[in-house]
Amino acid sequence: MAPTTAKLENDEELRRLKDVNIDEAPARRQVRDSFKDIQLNLDHILFKTPEDGIKTKESYEVNSRGVEIFSKSWLPEASKPRALVCFCHGYGDTCTFFFEGIARRLALSGYGVFAMDYPGFGLSEGLHGYIPSFDLLVEDVIEHYSNIKENPEFSSLPSFLFGQSMGGAVSLKIHFKQPNAWTGAVLVAPMCKIADDLVPPPVVKHILIGLANVLPKHKLVPQKDLAEAAFRDLRKRKMTPYNIICYSGKPRLRTAVEMLRATQDIEQQLQKVSLPILILHGEADTMTDPSVSRELYKKAKSLDKKIVLYKDAYHSLLEGETDEMIIRVLSDIISWLDDHIALQAD
Secondary structure, eight states: OOOOHHHHHHHHHHHHHHHHSSHHHHHEEEEEEEHHHTTTSOOGGGGGGGOOTEEEEEEEEEEETSSSEEEEEEEEESOSSSSEEEEETTOOOSSHHHHHHHHHHHHHOOOOEEEEOTTSSSSSSSSOOOOHHHHHHHHHHHHHHHHHHHHTTTTSEEEEEETTTHHHHHHHHHHSSSTTTEEEEESOOOOSSGGGGGGOOHHHHHHHHHHHHTTTBBBBBOOHHHHHHHHHHHHHHHGGHHHHHTSSOOBBHHHHHHHHHHHHHHHGGGGGOOOOEEEEETTOSSOOOHHHHHHHHHHHOOEEEEEETTTTSSSOOTTTOHHHHHHHHHHHHHHHHHHHHHHHHH
């Protein structure tokens, strides 16, 4: 089939699937199954990483709260993993699109990579984009990754958190609850504070907090175009609609309030961060505040901490930048992990 014809058919299928109501998990799973081959064949550098030499596994398991959680793993085929990398995805996102390419890179470097979709996101059960409690979400993630780390196959390995955007907030909350459980954390554009221009004025904020108690699932919070704010590379920005199970509607009221409270809580506890951390942030990020990443670096009591700020880069450092920048960020992450594996071995 000619590339132009294939693109037209892909666009038509995308338009058709965009009209499907994916508020609940069964519809999201059906949409993803019918579109995943198209997604993973997009002309994006992340999807050009070969799958050869990697064992992947997808699972659905009901957790202790009775919520069915989707998870995926990528393991080196020929050897035991050198360490575990446990991924915490960003707001609205899933571990089944762009992260596939990131996970492959890590697995080919010898790491066992584990990821899950939070309740209400991606392929996990729950109302799409709805976070009734940030703390419960964090507990769900702790439970899932604790089960993996307790597996005799992996229990002796170093383990790292890898948090992107809101996943950075999840990772830090996990660390506060488990201060000695992790070898280190990689935080990419961490949501330690929501950028000021994304937060409504104080009067509006108080009204929204009140409304969230009455209409928690309603979508009343205004929001600017996230793809435009997150993706600097225009060609890659055009690929964002292909992330069809990403939550792209206006934030639900309770979700917005929970994220705001979580970031305010984290901002007050930056000095409690004690594990080895690598913080990566684009200097032109308008979604999560790079100045708070600087503050995190400065206040964290970790003896082993590093921050890398990328000039002119936007929020989506690993998905929405030039190929050269994406390769650079991935290399920085893998080098840092390699160094910390070596430290563990000494």
